[in-house]
Amino acid sequence: MFKKILIANRGEIACRVATTARRLGVRTVAVYSDADRHARHVQLCDEAVHIGAAPPRESYLRWQAIIEAALATGAKAVHPGYGFLSENEEFAQACADAGLVFIGPPASAIAAMGSKSAAKALMEKAGVPLVPGYHGRDNDPALLAREAERIGYPVLIKASAGGGGKGMRRVERAADFAAALASCQREAQASFGDAHVLVERYVTRPRHIEIQVFGDSHGQCIHLFERDCSVQRRHQKVLEEAPAPGMTAARRAEMGAAAVAAAQAVGYVGAGTVEFIAETLDDGDLRFYFMEMNTRLQVEHPVTEAVTGLDLVEWQLRVAAGERLPKQQHELHLHGHAIEARICAENPDAGFLPATGTLQVARWPQHVAFERHGVLPRVDSGFGEGDAISPYYDSMVAKLIVWGADRAQALARLDAALRDTHLMGLHTNVAFLRRVVNTQAFATADLDTALIEREHAALFEAPPLAAEWAAAGVVAHALAQEAALEGADPWSRRDGWRLHGGAQRRFELELQGTRQVVTVQRLHDGDTVLCLGAQRWPLRARALGGDRHDVLLGTQRATLSVYADGERHAVFAPWASAVVTELDPIAHAADGAGAGGRLTAPMPGKVVAFLAAAGDTVQRGQALAVMEAMKMEHTLTAPRDGVVAELLYAVGDQVAEGGELLRLAEPAA
Structure with missing residues (x-):
């Protein structure tokens, strides 16, 4: 086992890796940006190294600085977490070249499976069913537009090197394709350093089911069953559970075998996830299509840990150190049901716009120790009371994981845990998550990726506290x-x-x-x-x-x-x-009527583009500007009819929440 590792990430995943490392007696080195100088993961690790400014491109994506930090502190291995550099084959190879163990698959496997296009070509050759689409390397906009017409609308544009719902857009009609493509490519370049995309038919009422796989350097490869991640907003997962409701033993075995074959085809080592889109047939069975492979640990791995009684980070460390997999396929069994809720700093009632601010109160439900399943409800978080949520990184504040003997018990425990989760200081989705859990569709496992849209009335029109x-x-x-x-x-x-x-x-x-x-x-x-x-x-x-x-x-x-x-x-x-x-009656007596018809930034972020120029006449609801916050793009529309009198910022400028982006004048009579 390693004596010291460097964790090339931040937030809850860095804390998660550090916790297991400490239990195993492995010392840890954190890296941090200007924004994370006092972050929880910095305090939790044994050592910490500053690697740059707050924007990811100036810190967590600077792999040369991370390798220098590992070598300077005497770390023998690097754990990439997820996101950032976790699926970057150049970084994995650079670690190997520097004499560091990359706690993940070899660079060749990342190259083969980390690219969605390359992975689909490999799966097509192996006979695994694929969603109809275009997976080629030519990304000429005119060609992609023609391919979308051939596939048939609606289509889904996806970043080839992406994950986490970033660089992904559903397009309903040809007239919207060019703008959606440009936005996807900008977001993909900013998040992954690669603007390449693919285009696929959008499967109606799809379920998102993934298989956890694990391989070692001795040629063994197994799967640790499936997770259902169908409940999503903006193509990002909200609730994940294991096992998948309605999954038959025969279909589980078939999907597991396909996932293991995919991993073995590239000599996979470490933790990975093979993701499938599934359609429910009239007889209740599932037809599945290969979607992509994530060559890293997943955000939702705790639900697999809860139903198997295993520590997947420990497995990662042991496999990376050259050990054999701790268990073989026939020794693995499912126990009960687990559900994870992603708690994010965002405002569901404002289109899930990300929120920033200070976490003034963070009170979590009481925990109970289970012999096989650990301490539950489990809270994985990189933040504590008094910590600031910045605009530079992902909006996730914490993950709340529950376990039950069956799905009904897990649902009841999740509802109770969300009820007892009290956060104050900024908008979060806690109340929204509880409403999702209590919908008829989720309770009866009527799942697909459009569940939130289908349950709009229950989720967005619920009465507030009287x-x-x-x-x-x-x-x-x-x-x-x-x-x-x-x-x-x-x-x-x-x-x-x-x-x-x-x-x-x-x-x-x-x-x-x-x-x-x-x-x-x-x-x-x-x-x-x-x-x-x-x-x-x-x-x-x-x-x-x-x-x-x-x-x-x-x-x-x-x-x-x-x-x-x-x-x-x-x-x-x-x-x-x-x-x-x-309210103080005196202090608030002179309050005005608010911003009125001004176009203001609903959150702190960077101006990506202006879609109108000074002198243009615009109509209410017309797209005027694009902002980037927490690694996602957000289009802002005109609050009223008018004429653009002046642009108050330039593309690339940082804007504070509430900052006026442009000045609207009354339209000419």
Whole structure:
């Protein structure tokens, strides 16, 4: 086994690798950018080396600097994690040339399978069914447009060297092909350093099923069963589970054998994933097509660990050190069901725009130790309270993994774990994930990659936490905080106590975008009433310690968790949550009406392109600018009709959230 390894990545995967390495007695070296100087993975490793500025191209994609760091610290091997350089054959070969062990497949296997086009050609030769498409090297836009017409719309444009949903666009009609192609190629170049794409028929109602494979340098290769990753948004996975619902033993064996054959065809060593698109047939069986192979560990590997009782990072280290695979195929068995939820800094109600900010509160569900399956719910994260989520990297904050004896139990445990996950400081998708888990489609395993679109009403039109409960949470928290500060002396408390008669306290709150006045009345007999508009509810609140409060509102009782940061309060009820702002009437009296018709940056990022010039007349909804944030492109449209008076930034400029990108004038009369 290695004495010291360097982890050429960041965030939760760097922490994940470091945790296993420490358990095995292997010392670790972290690398970090300017933005990650105080990151959790830097603190978790034994040593750390600074490798550049915040943008990935100036740090985590600089493989020469990473190799220099490994050699300077005496590391004997490099673990690439996933993303960044994990599927870069040049980096893998450079490690070997420098005398470092690359903890992954040989460069030749990455070259053969890391390119989607090359992998599909190899699979076609081996007789594995492929989705109809164009997988050639010629990327002339006119040729690709003709191929799309031949294949038939809708088509999917995909970055050949890509992964994680980046450099991927679904195109419904020929008129949109050129713009989608250009956007895909820009995103692919920025994320992977390779703008090459392929074009395929878009399979309607597809399921995304992948097989985990593992090979060693002694010629052994096995599979560790499948994962279903069908629930996606913007071609990026949201929920993953193992095993795949509805998978028969015969189909599992067939897909597993095909995946192992694919890996053996290129002399594969280490962890890899063979991904398939599957269609559900009328008889419930699955027809599958090879999609791609990811020559690395996957984000969703914990669900495989949970149902097999194995540590895949440990397997990676042992295989890279020259050991044989710890188990053979006949020794592997599935136990129960596991589901992973990706918790991301994003706003689902604003088209999943990425969010940045400080993670002011990060409270996770309580863990229970299972003999075979580890400590669950499992939380893999590279962030803690007080950490900043920057615009330079992926938006994932954490992964939440649960296990159950069957899928129904796993679903119930995931719902409970999401309920008890409390994050404050920026937009996240936690509440959205819980709504997905509770849809009829997910509960009954009616899965495909369009599930989120099909369940739009349930996912995006769900009622928020009722205003009276949000207000009750703020009131309960305020009274508890004051009682803790002032003690039990009734003459100094400000909770409305009077020797004779009643009293009233006023709160001015912003609830669901609307300012509302909430009053708390303490009656002569000691009872308390919460008033919101013309409505009144009897209110009793009792502090349970920390940020938890036992609240009786009317006839309904609930435990509310409330976290305050200045004026902002996050109120978590068992069924929903809300962010409430307690307003200072004087400070907020002169607030204006907002941005109105200005085109502003909805998140911090870089200007990629302007789609209109000064003097152009534009219409509401017309695409005006493209921004890049968290390695994804976002198209911004005109908020109203008008004339572009002035571009306020240049292509390549960094823009803060809320920055005005261009100035719109009224259209000529």
